[in-house]
Amino acid sequence: MTGRSQAGLESARKELGNEALVVSSDARSLTDIDALAAQVKVEFDTFDLLFVNAGFSIPTPLDSVTEAIYDEMFNLNSKGPFFAIQKLVPLINRGGSVVLTTSVANVKGLPGQVTYGAAKAALRSFARTLAAELVPHEIRVNAVSPGPIDTPILDKVFPDKNVAAEVREKTIGMIPMRRFGTSEEIGKAVLFLAFEATFTTGAELPVDGGWSRFEFDASTANGQPPPPSSEEPVMARTPNHSVPEHGRFRRALAAVSAILQVMDSTNFDYTLDRIELLEQEVGRLKEKLRQIPDPAAVDAQV
Ligand SMILES: NC(=O)c1ccc[n+]([C@@H]2O[C@H](COP(=O)([O-])OP(=O)(O)OC[C@H]3O[C@@H](n4cnc5c(N)ncnc54)[C@H](OP(=O)(O)O)[C@@H]3O)[C@@H](O)[C@H]2O)c1
Structure with missing residues (x-):
């Protein structure tokens, strides 16, 4: 088992006991991955399941994605996993397997998840192609694709706290099963793919309460059509330039501020110049907002 934070590693050691090898290893670092493979070789020689799970999302809309955010999302969610597979597969026994953690974000177009979703989509593609490459070695490669799962990730x-609670409530409203999943439910799916699904390779198993499988609307769940809406469908509205302009800059400002907050509360190795760049962006967006009249304020005055 690998991780980065000292607290996480300590609690894993405590829970798993002396039989387990708990290693501090940054999933983005090729040097750490090489060292990990060497250590596993010495300790175990070979093993049966490689579960590539570490991942994280920095929700960012298109206009606020910086090179640093793009690289972070792909280094952690695609590049690191790729090289972990490359370095560790030679130690997997015949009949063993690799299970990757993708995300519902790689099939659903979730606003703000453009780089995370794409990085996880690369993982889905790895599972399919590497399943084909590793058939001759009798190693299966599959993926679990979680929907919202109750882990510390949401708070990170x-x-x-208010934003997290709001996101949580909104998300539950979109899930057919009307709840978050649990880590145990992901664990069961991983073990199933790893040890029971012996005729399954190249597959991605959604564990998402049905979210990615079908559209769900509580009002149509009993087969009745939804009540007629008096609202004009959003896509049919004629563009109104002044309103979206203001909204666009406000959303961008909220997103960049949220990223700065995330950077502040995680131990990613962001360099000062990246943070300064984002702070400058906050200043630029505030200036833009000052220049464009807020349609809500104009309405209120009228
Ligand atoms: N929870 C969800 O709703 C959800 C939904 C879809 C997909 N997923 C995916 O499921 C996987 C697990 O997420 P989770 O919800 O369990 O998140 P989590 O509670 O934040 O756990 C993530 C784990 O990854 C480790 N990690 C993060 N960055 C790392 C790095 N650079 N090097 C080594 N370890 C690192 C963390 O260890 P440290 O704390 O020691 O850094 C932590 O143990 C991720 O790939 C995530 O993208 C989660």
């Missing part, structure tokens, strides 16, 4: 992604 949204450090503001």
Whole structure:
């Protein structure tokens, strides 16, 4: 088992006992991955399941994605996993397998998840192609694709408790099963793919309460059509330039501020110049907002 934070490693050691090898290893670092493979070789020689799970999302809309955010998302969610597979597969026994953790974000177009979703989509593609490459070695490669799961990730992604609670409530409203999943449910799916699904390779198993499988609307769940809406469908509206302009800059400002908050509360190795760049962006967006009249304020005055 690998991780970075001292607290996480200590608690894993305590829970798993002396039989387990708990290693401090940064999933983004090729040097750490090489060292990990060497250590596993010495301790175990070979093993049966490689579960590539570490990952994280920094929700960012298109206009606020910086090179640092793009690189962070791909280094942790695609590049690191790729090289972990490359370095560790030679130690997997025939009949063993690799299980990757992707995300519902790689099939659903979730706003703000453009780089995270794409990085996880690369993992889904790795599972399919490497399944084909590793058939001759009798190693299966599959993926679990979680929907919202109750783990500390939500609080890390949204450090503001109110925002986290709001996101949580909104998300539950979109899930057919009307709840978050649990780590145990992911664990069962991983073990199933790893040890029971012996005729399954190249597959991605959604564990998402049905979210990615079908559209769900509580009002149509009993087969009745939804009540007629008096609202004009959003896509049919004629563009109104002044309103979206203001909204666009406000959303961008909220996103950049949220990223700064996330950077502050995680131990990613962001360099000062990256943080300064984002702070400058906050200043630029505030200036833009001062220049464009807020349509809500104008309405209120009228
Ligand atoms: N929870 C969800 O709703 C959800 C939904 C879809 C997909 N997923 C995916 O599921 C996986 C597990 O997420 P989770 O919800 O369990 O998140 P979590 O509670 O934040 O746990 C993530 C784990 O990854 C480790 N990690 C993060 N960055 C690392 C790095 N650079 N090097 C080594 N270890 C690192 C963390 O260890 P340290 O704390 O020691 O850094 C932690 O143990 C991720 O790939 C995530 O993208 C989660």
